[in-house]
Amino acid sequence: MAAPAAERHDGFQLGTQRVVQMDGRRLVRVGARPTFFQYIRDLWRFRHFLWYDSQSRVSSQNNLDSMGRVWMVVNPLLQAAIYLTLFGIILETSRGVVNFIGYLIIGVLTFRFITGAVTSASNSIAGNQRVVQSFNFPRAALPISAAVRELFATVPVFVVMAILVLVIGDFHIPGAISTDVSLSWHWLLFFPVIALALMVMTGLGLILARMVNAHNDVKHLVSIGTRIWFYTSAVIFSVDRFAEAGADWVTPIMHHNPAFCVLDIIRDAWLYDGWGEPYRWIVLAAWGVGAMLFGLWFFWRGEETYGRER
Amino acid sequence: MSTPTSNYTPRRANWLATSNSGVEENLDLDPELLDESGYGFEEIEEIHWDDAPFTHSAPVVEPVDQNKVSVVVDYASKIYRVRSGNEHFKSKKRIRKQVQRVLGSGWAEIPALEEVSFVVNRGETVGVIGTNGSGKSTLMKLLTGKVRPTTGEVYATSTPIMLGVNAALVKEISGRENIKLGCLAMGLSPKQAAEKYDMIVELSGLDEDALNMPLKAYSSGMAARLQFAIATSVDPDILLIDEALNTGDAQFRARTKKRLDQVRSQAGCVFLVSHSLGTIKQMCTRVIWIEQGRMLADGDPEWVCAQYEEYTDHKSNGRMRSAQIVYDRTLLKLAPVQVEFSEGTRPTRAG
Numbered sequence: 137m138a139a140p141a142a143e144r145h146d147g148f149q150l151g152t153q154r155v156v157q158m159d160g161r162r163l164v165r166v167g168a169r170p171t172f173f174q175y176i177r178d179l180w181r182f183r184h185f186l187w188y189d190s191q192s193r194v195s196s197q198n199n200l201d202s203m204g205r206v207w208m209v210v211n212p213l214l215q216a217a218i219y220l221t222l223f224g225i226i227l228e229t230s231r232g233v234v235n236f237i238g239y240l241i242i243g244v245l246t247f248r249f250i251t252g253a254v255t256s257a258s259n260s261i262a263g264n265q266r267v268v269q270s271f272n273f274p275r276a277a278l279p280i281s282a283a284v285r286e287l288f289a290t291v292p293v294f295v296v297m298a299i300l301v302l303v304i305g306d307f308h309i310p311g312a313i314s315t316d317v318s319l320s321w322h323w324l325l326f327f328p329v330i331a332l333a334l335m336v337m338t339g340l341g342l343i344l345a346r347m348v349n350a351h352n353d354v355k356h357l358v359s360i361g362t363r364i365w366f367y368t369s370a371v372i373f374s375v376d377r378f379a380e381a382g383a384d385w386v387t388p389i390m391h392h393n394p395a396f397c398v399l400d401i402i403r404d405a406w407l408y409d410g411w412g413e414p415y416r417w418i419v420l421a422a423w424g425v426g427a428m429l430f431g432l433w434f435f436w437r438g439e440e441t442y443g444r445e446r
Numbered sequence: 447m448s449t450p451t452s453n454y455t456p457r458r459a460n461w462l463a464t465s466n467s468g469v470e471e472n473l474d475l476d477p478e479l480l481d482e483s484g485y486g487f488e489e490i491e492e493i494h495w496d497d498a499p500f501t502h503s504a505p506v507v508e509p510v511d512q513n514k515v516s517v518v519v520d521y522a523s524k525i526y527r528v529r530s531g532n533e534h535f536k537s538k539k540r541i542r543k544q545v546q547r548v549l550g551s552g553w554a555e556i557p558a559l560e561e562v563s564f565v566v567n568r569g570e571t572v573g574v575i576g577t578n579g580s581g582k583s584t585l586m587k588l589l590t591g592k593v594r595p596t597t598g599e600v601y602a603t604s605t606p607i608m609l610g611v612n613a614a615l616v617k618e619i620s621g622r623e624n625i626k627l628g629c630l631a632m633g634l635s636p637k638q639a640a641e642k643y644d645m646i647v648e649l650s651g652l653d654e655d656a657l658n659m660p661l662k663a664y665s666s667g668m669a670a671r672l673q674f675a676i677a678t679s680v681d682p683d684i685l686l687i688d689e690a691l692n693t694g695d696a697q698f699r700a701r702t703k704k705r706l707d708q709v710r711s712q713a714g715c716v717f718l719v720s721h722s723l724g725t726i727k728q729m730c731t732r733v734i735w736i737e738q739g740r741m742l743a744d745g746d747p748e749w750v751c752a753q754y755e756e757y758t759d760h761k762s763n764g765r766m767r768s769a770q771i772v773y774d775r776t777l778l779k780l781a782p783v784q785v786e787f788s789e790g791t792r793p794t795r796a797g
Binding site for chain 1: 504505506507508509510511512513515518529565587588589590591592593594599600601602603604605606607608616618619623626627628630631632633635636660778779780781782783784785786787788791792793794795796
């Protein structure tokens with residue numbers, strides 16, 4: 137360990153002071169941040185790494201549990217059951233919602249994916265210091281891979297979600313309205329919605345990953361923030377509840393909330409056989425492209441800070 | 447016992463006290479005042495002690511051929527800042543100390559490396575030696591660009607690649623998957639990774655069963671072998687080898703040496719960090735000795751290794767004074783380098 141600057145003494149030196157002069161045009165600065173477009177190109181070059189990383193980690197996620205991957209499905213289902221009992225039956229948030237069980241299942245399970253993607257992406261740099269320090273790759277690969285990994289891990293959940301909505305989505309709760317839920321081509325709208333949602337999540341994850349890396353404290357705010365987001369995204373009750381409670385101003389904010397747009401389009405397609413309101417699509421697409429571009433740019437600006445000791 | 451009072455006042459104080467009296471004023475030793483009276487002090491050459499102590503001679507300017515340069519370390523130093531819960535013990539300010547104690551958080555500053563500068567040309571094999579904790583690994587991290595130096599910069603013709611047993615592997619997945627993941631993380635395409643696969647398996651010496659097991663089932667030796675095998679699957683131009691030669695049993699070491707020779711012969715420039723002076727003397731054309739975060743020597747392997755051996759010998763036998771003498775004596779002979787780029791060619795772009 138070197139002595140602190142204040143206690144350092146200059147040793148005597150008899151050796152001559154040498155000045156080396158050179159032309160630096162052939163050299164590059166080691167560890168320098170590439171230009172933005174070069175960065176995107178690098179990311180594309182590392183797409184296989186990104187893909188393989190998310191794939192291999194999903195398959196090993198639950199291998200400490202004796203029930204293994206079954207938990208990937210059971211856990212969210214239990215969560216949905218709790219919300220159903222608590223909010224649907226005891227607090228009666230089901231009032232005024234058509235097909236409440238389907239509404240709730242779609243809300244809880246999809247939102248789990250959304251928070252999961254944002255949280256794991258935001259921790260991906262701070263939690264993977266060893267990988268960051270031993271390989272040279274564009275660091276944005278890690279948050280993106282974390283978000284993609286969350287999508288892979290949620291695929292079985294989505295399958296179960298579709299089956300549940302189809303089977304018990306229109307189950308009649310006393311005091312609530314229900315219409316018939318049946319499989320139609322509209323169900324395919326799910327895929328573009330989830331793709332856009334993934335873009336939003338990745339963008340947010342990139343922004344948060346840089347912030348968490350700079351200040352670990354942000355991690356705590358992320359968990360609180362996702363909780364607030366949960367209650368303001370109409371996951372377990374409808375938007376009208378805010379208006380009924382006299383808070384009209386919430387509604388326009390909700391309509392620009394990407395998570396709400398995702399849930400609303402999926403519900404419209406799956407439960408009510410619609411196309412999703414065009415305005416929701418516009419808002420969601422704007423969020424997807426905007427968050428992704430801004431996130432990449434913001435993350436790229438901090439590229440040189442990710443490998444440091446903490 | 448009380449101090450006896452005396453009316454003696456120190457002479458200097460007397461001078462000051464009486465400086466306004468007429469006689470003493472003429473004895474003021476300011477040369478400029480004396481000059482006016484014609485004492486001839488003007489002929490004395492003025493020396494600025496701060497600018498150039500006697501021990502420093504004029505710097506020697508050496509132009510370097512830009513086509514031969516491989517790595518340039520320009521005044522790079524590193525101070526780590528690490529979060530620490532015990533910082534309040536050191537804090538002097540009372541309120542800040544209490545705040546830090548309650549929060550249980552603070553920054554510890556660890557000066558790991560003082561400013562070093564050196565230039566390495568193509569074709570050189572540079573050994574880096576030093577006792578534990580002297581800053582060798584920090585220098586390696588700066589060279590690979592994973593850590594940004596606190597001051598100064600590191601320039602190179604291409605990004606140096608570190609080979610060693612520190613490549614990060616994922617514990618939960620199998621050896622086979624780790625090989626593929628590691629190759630992809632180093633920027634190989636899936637096709638190239640598949641081509642390298644056999645070579646990596648052969649080098650690591652793991653059998654089929656072991657490759658299918660998750661990495662956490664591996665013994666530390668097996669994991670180290672796999673890490674090393676993965677790390678050596680690239681052929682970098684500027685190569686850093688960190689203590690890699692000392693892992694594994696005799697059989698693995700023989701294989702390692704063969705592969706390393708192969709990689710080394712392809713590389714333009716090699717840095718070798720090792721505690722084994724035999725290896726260093728055998729392989730290197732130049733040795734850098736880093737001690738207590740400072741570059742002590744940079745030059746002929748035989749000479750530097752001899753100094754280092756003497757130093758560690760004194761240290762290990764508890765002869766601190768003798769060790770310090772060797773330290774100072776070696777530092778005395780160091781010819782420090784200062785890097786200058788010709789106008790406007792200081793590199794800024796990324797590699």
